[in-house]
Amino acid sequence: xxxxxxxxxxxxxLRETLDARLLQRQARYKGICPVxxxxxxxxxxxxxxxxxxxxxxxxxxxxxxxxECRNTI
Numbered sequence: 001x002x003x004x005x006x007x008x009x010x011x012x013x014l015r016e017t018l019d020a021r022l023l024q025r026q027a028r029y030k031g032i033c034p035v036x037x038x039x040x041x042x043x044x045x046x047x048x049x050x051x052x053x054x055x056x057x058x059x060x061x062x063x064x065x066x067x068e069c070r071n072t073i
Contacts, residue, residue, distance in 0.1 A: 005050070006053075021039050
């Protein structure tokens, strides 16, 4: 985990990693899938981390939205 701001390359790498892990773990393309849910949560947490480094207030808002969604679901 780095404390540097994310670059376009970092974002592209995150997308590629997510896609590869979805295939590797054989996540379902449609419907309820715990594997897909887990991987997307991990990706969202990483995006929040990256945003928080660049803009702390925006990152805190994303954390709040994430937590509210998890509690609602």
